[in-house]
Ligand SMILES: [Zn+2]
């Protein structure tokens with residue numbers, strides 16, 4: 001039973017989105033539990049097909065999956081000798097969030113394959129919404145300059161794991177794989193370790209990077225970039241804004257007006273992504289009214305959202321004698 005997502009869908013790794021969709025549709029139809037009431041295994045197959053398409057049908061997830069696959073890292077290792085027994089969807093969940101077993105780690109850290117690292121950066125709300133460039137200093141693994149990545153000299157195949165880098169413990173169905181402690185999972189030992197990198201072949205270094213953020217970037221979005229020959233997956237965390245919140249392309253905010261302004265109407269300067277813009281409050285605007293500023297939202301894939309402004313009316317408290325007299329007059333005048 002394969003765990004390769006492309007094999008599950010019976011397509012090549014270079015297949016287009018359309019080919020994937022078609023393969024998925026055909027297989028899902030064929031294996032749908034409703035169409036196979038006498039085949040209890042159909043449900044399991046159907047689930048695997050859906051899980052596979054969930055990843056491969058999503059360009060971002062597919063890219064991450066491809067990277068791990070090509071990086072020589074088997075995303076599904078740990079299942080023993082190839083035939084794993086874990087539930088596919090559990091493994092996928094752990095790969096793509098949710099679980100604690102994300103191979104990227106919770107924050108920054110190295111992915112399992114050399115040359116691919118994952119970092120998380122925080123970007124301002126407005127930069128995410130409008131797009132732009134951010135400069136960051138990232139701590140990234142780079143090839144050790146002293147040993148050129150060799151880690152030292154006198155390389156020998158690890159005697160404990162025989163070069164596999166992993167050791168299994170337990171028996172049969174219940175065996176699990178662990179990274180080899182003797183060689184640190186590298187599969188070889190070194191007679192003389194490089195003093196700069198301690199044998200790892202790479203060192204962490206502060207790299208100044210300039211990242212281009214696409215307009216409409218969302219919280220959790222992962223950008224792929226190349227830094228010093230290494231692929232770096234940069235996960236974005238969008239900072240909260242004091243004024244704006246965002247849902248997709250639309251921006252939300254609120255403005256506060258006085259009772260008199262709401263009753264008589266007024267105009268206000270309201271912050272937008274492009275600076276302040278005049279907003280008219282019509283006479284008789286009710287508290288909680290939502291005004292739509294068209295085209296003032298986030299541009300994403302060529303479509304622009306709106307800015308939705310909730311009008312909050314602040315009623316006066318602690319009235320002066322004069323104000324009290326005036327409000328009494330208002331009450332007596334009715335309405
Ligand atoms: Zn070993």
Ligand SMILES: [Zn+2]
Nearest residue numbers: 144147194197
């Ligand atoms: Zn070194």
